[in-house]
């Protein structure tokens with residue numbers, strides 16, 4: 070694949086910031102006087118590894134991908150911004166995205182002065198409008214954004230459909246899989262090698278329970294991962310985060326909470342469908358439910374007045390009347406169900 074036609078010329082020409090430590094193997098050095106750090110060991114006095122080598126090796130093993138295909142950043146948000154910065158010339162190139170979807174695509178497009186063309190998901194079942202997405206593209210469309218499972222609608226799209234988009238679209242397809250661990254659909258990582266124009270985003274913020282550590286992942290062809298590494302801030306993932314994530318990946322299995330969240334999701338879904346204040350509960354492949362009600366603002370105020378914070382999506386095009394509810398612990402979910410059964414007055 071010829072990335073040169075898609076990448077901004079200034080990025081192609083970029084010489085990355087290099088540290089003295091890139092030129093020398095660590096083993097031969099015992100005294101570090103190259104980076105103007107404090108020499109007094111307090112656990113964080115040294116700059117972290119800008120290449121996150123140990124962490125990437127562990128993630129590569131965990132995900133069954135080569136290290137050369139992995140980018141790690143300060144949350145998925147960093148990877149989202151880098152996609153625009155690398156592939157879209159401000160004021161000239163554009164991107165296409167499904168709607169409703171994750172708000173960061175719009176924010177990152179706007180901060181990079183890139184037009185984002187939003188294509189509504191099919192009314193009723195939020196299916197992927199494959200043809201409309203492709204029709205929204207022109208010669209300057211360099212990115213196509215699909216979130217699957219999608220936030221806030223909760224549904225995942227068939228891998229075969231996403232693969233077809235990769236085959237038919239000339240630019241880069243970014244599939245945001247922040248919620249993939251809660252879904253039965255599988256991951257586009259399984260076909261990454263077949264699609265040089267595919268970028269898969271994942272995160273430790275949801276199923277892995279590490280939102281506070283800020284670690285996002287991108288998987289792509291080695292050429293693309295290396296562009297991302299060149300454009301990122303050198304020390305984009307701090308030392309304590311690299312160490313803490315490694316330690317937690319060793320010691321905490323992903324499975325237990327994911328299985329519980331999924332079973333709680335299904336319990337909530339059927340219980341909420343029986344609440345008179347709920348018109349419809351959309352099926353979900355994620356750790357949240359999108360719920361349509363007759364009076365979203367009223368229900369939102371009622372829940373927050375009783376100490377339960379949810380996300381009001383009523384004003385998002387395509388989500389009229391909808392609240393997005395994260396799946397909590399069984400006790401938290403019981404409390405939510407109790408409040409829903411009492412609405413409008415407790």
Ligand SMILES: *Cc1c(COP(=O)(O)O)cnc(C)c1O
Nearest residue numbers: 144145146171220247272274285
């Ligand atoms: C929560 C979420 C993320 C995660 O963002 P981080 O910056 O990694 O915490 C990414 N994409 C979507 C669609 C999300 O909902």
